[in-house]
Amino acid sequence: MYVIIVGCGRVGAELAKLLSGEGHDVVIVDKSRDSFSCLGETFNGLTTVGNGFDLALLRQVGIEKADAFCAVTNGDNTNLISAQVAKKIFRVPKVLARVYDPQRAHIYAALGLDIISGTMLFSAMLRDKIIESRFSSYLIESKDLGVIEIEVKDELAGKTIQDINIPGDFIVVALRRMQGVIIPEPVTVLKKKDILMGVVKVASLKAVREKFHLGEK
């Protein structure tokens, strides 16, 4: 894939290294030449100094051939404009923008931009780490479905997966135990201290919590 990244901060640089390490062609754009130093010596993509929504610069780095475009500068507005330029003017097939401000993230997501809000994701992750029987809505990009983790205690130990699945509402997809992670069969028997990972409909979340006596402390 040919990927253009705008913004060479921690996220941009890390993303560039990841993609480039997997063999993708990467161009990274930043206003300041100094920011490229964090790419390290092994980075073999291209670096260009300039503004991420400068049409001439984008043409020069071959945006017309790009498969993906990712705007991750520190400025929400810069990212939103760069992403719109990539999507609307150059019709790049996949365009992503990082937006810190949840309000603007919501508005522009509703307008059809693919927005990643670090603020929303990270605070949701922290919440999920704090609350027991953690429920994560960010793993699946949907408002209707999420992933829940449940620790197996006395009352669930000894039951099988098919005993606890609720067809249409909750399905266990993975099981973490001492030896590692397994994808369970319907007849797999739960042991104490296993961690269940299940997909749950948000609408059924309350019922599932009640069924397994999970407090939302």
Added chain:
Amino acid sequence: MYILIVGAGKVGYFLARRLCQGNHTVSIIDKDHQICEDIAKELKALVINGDACDPKILEEAGILRADVLAAVTGDDEDNLIICQLAKEKFNLQRTVGRVNNPDNEYTFNELGIDVPVDSTKIIAKIIEEEVSFSDFVNLMSFKRGKLAIVRVDLPSDAPVINKQIKDIDLPKDAVLVSILRGEEVILPKGDTVLKPGDDVIALTLIGNEPQLLHLLAGKL
């Protein structure tokens, strides 16, 4: 009219002051607390201190009642996003966005700003016209740059000198609007004869500019 201005720098301040003198309701938003205080003392306008990229601040400034929003900060990114928020979130019909970097004008147009005003280009144009670097000047563009009013200064060897206007084969979609001869302003008719040193003002489609210049001044 209810006009919401974002950015109280020189442009925003003078715009607000002018509009307040007319019978308009003006509200103005700026990030700088001190600037807001100063303006609130001087102008009869609602002054809100805050970041207009925040929808709550726009609401405080009365965007729901506004007829027009003008984003005139010195930051093109902010101006563009504020105009978009006004249109997309608050359904405002008319947004005016100041373009500081002429390279961004096309982007403003493409991303739905109703009236991008390229302050840098306008000032550069006026200076260019005053200095008269060349005998061909684009005075003004309309319709997203499709239509222009241009001025051509006729050199003494121009092919149209001593010709009547009706004998000049003007390009399609170009019209001579007026002729400036010294202090005199002539509205051209079929029998008007062109003289050396005349400044011809013409309205033309942008694509026809080179043909028009070639025809009137004899060069490309």
